[in-house]
Amino acid sequence: MKSKIYLLFLLVALGACKKSTSTSSGGTTTSSASVTALNCSAASFSALATVNVAYSGTATVGYTGGNAVAYTAGTAISSTGVTGLTATLVAGTLASGAGNLSYTITGTPTTTGTATFPVTFGGQTCSFALTVSAATTSTCTGTQIEQLVCAANTFLGSLSTSQQASTVLAYSQTNAIKWSNLPCGSSCRVGIQFSTLSAAQLAYAKLVVAKAMGTQSGTGYSQVMQILAADDVLGTQQSGYSSGTYFISFLGTPSTTGTWQLQFGGHHLAVNLTFKAGVVAGASPFFIGVEPKTWTSSGTTYAPLAANQSAMLAILSSMSTTELATAKLSATFSDVLLGPGSDGKFPASKLGIKASTLTTAQKTLILNAIKLWVQNVDDASATSLLSTYTTELDNTYISYSGNTTLANNADYIRIDGPSVWIEFVCQSGVVYKNEIHYHSVYRDHTRDYGGSFSF
Template sequence: MRTRSALIATGVTLALVTGGAATSAYASVPAPGPAPAGTALAPAAAVADTTPAIVSAANAFLATLTAAQKTAVQFAWTNTTQKKKWSNLPQGLYTRSGLMWGNLTTAQQNAWLAVMQATLSPAGYQRVRQEWAADDKLVSGGGLLYGQKYYWIALIGTPSTTTPWQWQWGGHHVTVNATVSGTEVALYPSFIGAQPASYTGSTGTTVKPLGDLWSSAYALVSSLTTAQKPKAVLGSTYIDLLYGPGQDSRAPSYDGIAGSALTAAQKTLLLTLISGYGTLANAEDAASRLAEVQATLDQTYFAWYGPTTNAGSAYFRVTGPRVIIEYSPQAMGGTAANHIHGIYRDPQNDYGAAITG
């Protein structure tokens, strides 16, 4: 079992979203609601190893498949090509392997969602569902296919509580790569984006899947002093991702303002931003994940490109020994910042490099 480290650094405390996996089936999952909160205001309690639940859910999913479907969805652990086969491009521009969501029965879809619920936190699961649902707002055409049906599932290796394996799910603008090894789970790299970035849900409410992430980043850049801001704000217009699909070997770029140059209050704001990504995982794995990040917070940098107003049209990046986060708004169809590219990586643990030996 992993050690339950106290998540405390000098002058800074870190809070986590906690809670067990949701149990709703796909047919009864409500339409995406308001964006999830990034952090709770209470420390995380120690929780049991979640790997057995993830493995049980994965095996239950496999049990719903036909022999042909099992062959299509399962890949050898040694298949490094499939491990890294993901993209934010829509169907029609990128060919994925595995099983397509729209070709599964309702029972099979429910079984797969149970895998995601066991692996992710309730807030992380909700965020992913909101990003996913956004794709239904786009119109297919010109050979490009949009919608929730065009997402793909792959299992690399055999679900196990002891030996490493990976589940992979994704499509246009959201991908999760989850490597499971013993008690450890690594969710890197994952693509955390959305198009549209804001839409009306089935209940009539406005849904912003990444709205809390933007708010956290804006709070941090707004807190910077006149002397600090030039170190963090490196350009007047947004840039696109540096660490997106196909950039697995790119070395971290430590640009911007270092955590060591922030006040205690500003470090808390930086941790709040990072925890919006770190708590994508279930409570157990989020706790140890955020402890890793906090231990290297002074060597973690925050960079910003674009206006420092709350227009949502700026790029930000967090780069440290244990984390890379990027958020890049794109202008599409005349609407600024309604198309978000985003990435979440761990330079030491992408595809579970640090936990699989």
Template sequence: MRRHLAVTSGTVLSVALVVSGCGSSTSTTSSPSASAAAQRDHGPGGGGPGGGSPQQITAVDLNTGGTSPGGANTAAVVKAVDAFLATLDTAQREKADYEFSDNKDRQTWSNFPATTVPRPGIALSDLTTDQRKAAEAVLQAALDPAAVQQNTAIRTADDYLSSLGGQGADGFGSLKDYFIAVYGQPSATQPFMVQFGGHHLARNLTYNGDKVSQTPQFVGSEPAAFESGGTTVEPVKAESSAMFGMIAALEDEQKAAAEITSGTFDDLLMGPGKDSGVFPAAEGLPVSKLNADQKKLVMTAIQAYAGDLDDDAGEKLMTTYESQLNQTRIGWANNTGPADENSYIRIDGPSVWIEFINTRSMSTPNIHFHSVYRDKTNDYGSSKPS
């Protein structure tokens, strides 16, 4: 649904690692036992590269009672998932196929590369060309075309990082750093989940009849922009333009009221591993105090994330968020410049939670983008995440 995005007013974990420009405030310890499937015979990443994880995951009791407005194209997704699984041999399917009740694996997603936080599922590099096409067909069925393109652009950024060389560069790549996993039996009536992600990308798509959850969702890019094949690639342009455009449209008094004063942030607060369901206290400027044009910019920013679903489900979800707009707040901390280090922007509503931050790169000289989108009432298709 992002292709229908209305462009208004010209806008369309703290751990430092040598192997990556990513850091995160969501974890402060490193534990070899943090892998989400240590008990399984094919743990995260399907036995792929990696060792100890800086991300600690505490299993929570996910249910399937999330408050989705419906509209999911579940039958089409089921068909695509079944077709993908049918291409796998026994050993590959053992890596890719999980029980829906395997909550701890379902929670294993991160901004870090898979060499650092091993992922559940099977790596794209372990699939044949035809099998990768079948995997990509799953995402094409589930997501808006612009979101599918974004997946490719984020993965291309990993190839760019790999081309730079240096320590840790061999851990990046558009195939070996990205994994797909299926949880539960794909069904038009019973819950199942498709998980896809890797470095700077997490898609967690949970279906239950006509209900669907696309959160937690992480999109980021290192670098923010780069050249590939003679073309400038900006994987998170829609999100960054919308978020910074929303803040730039504030009057001075509004901007002062929108400042988040509870602390300063060097990364996301509700990123990987933050699945307790407890969100920070609401701060910032109530959207009810904005004029009509400014409210449109808030909706444009939300749509840059929530619009990643297939059309009907995405439109129904946006209707829900719009109905809650006057109970939503926007805020910023640290800086507000698109190229400034640690510029932090937040949208916080009864359901929607979006964070965006410019964080320091280690592999490239400039900032790069981290962002997370969560639905407080529907993460993992659950209304009670803990």
């Protein structure tokens, strides 16, 4: 009898052990590895895919709610739609919170179109898509700026003569400052509209943006693609909003030696990156906003500016009652102060609490927040800018207006340093009238538009 009981106990134990790991289309992971959301729609790729050309690259898929558990490499996932490719999860360890999964993609795509990879990981499922374009004569290699210029030339090479004329414009102050966060189409910005491009042309345009903006999930290219997706959500509620109503232009000819500006924007977005002699001379003005501030699509929840709001909130939450009283502004702000049309209009004096009076931990929170905006450029340029802002941190001021929760209409916070300027404000919804949405702008006192113009 005792031997039977022992055998039964052993079988139950073996069954429990067998269930301790789970195999999914995302790979084999421990059952305790979990995330709260996968962000497949903002997946970024290390290389462009071309039909009938062997592909070897990496897909980066962001996640939130990671629980710091290690996971093993996955099994190959075959692409659907465009076939011939496989994606395989790279082994790693989840961050505690937000992070990235990496998938190696190999194979040879058989047709043009979209190669879709359905993945399941940590209890979440989504699909990311890689655009496969027609063959071109250009393969982009070299330094970051060389790859960017190559991507720009590839995009321009796919356009007709008239389309090129709409895309490459004179490098002038008049063109440089013509941007807006409003849904005003071509009346308030320059360039060629996304909705007029073919699928291949659109893929090339997005590759330019991806090469110019950082590789981090949730910032840079990943963030702006989610802002475009938010406009598609708005379009389901009210006409006039669409990811197709965004514009891209080159002010001056893209090169590794000259001066030129990449401008990309539309509703709630303005990217202005200025290049001089092969380096980023200015990453601002940079406007980001979003409505709705969060939504769910195909089981995945998106919140493009949630990290920005959380980072600013962390700064205010760290302050004592006395510190908050010093940081409080008397004015009320219904929008950012230095939005479109306000170039060079920085306040004559700095207001709020000086960072030099704060603790080391509080200073770290300020730098963590600044980093989220500065990562709108390639990683090396972002690191350089952040180094400058770190050096100037003690002479940087924090101020706010409204409530410290950053959750109500007219709640506002500002970071104002010798160089860096960041504003973040809450507004009542325009389409989703019962919800709050966000506006934010990043500027630099001396580096806006690469310091090329006087205001």
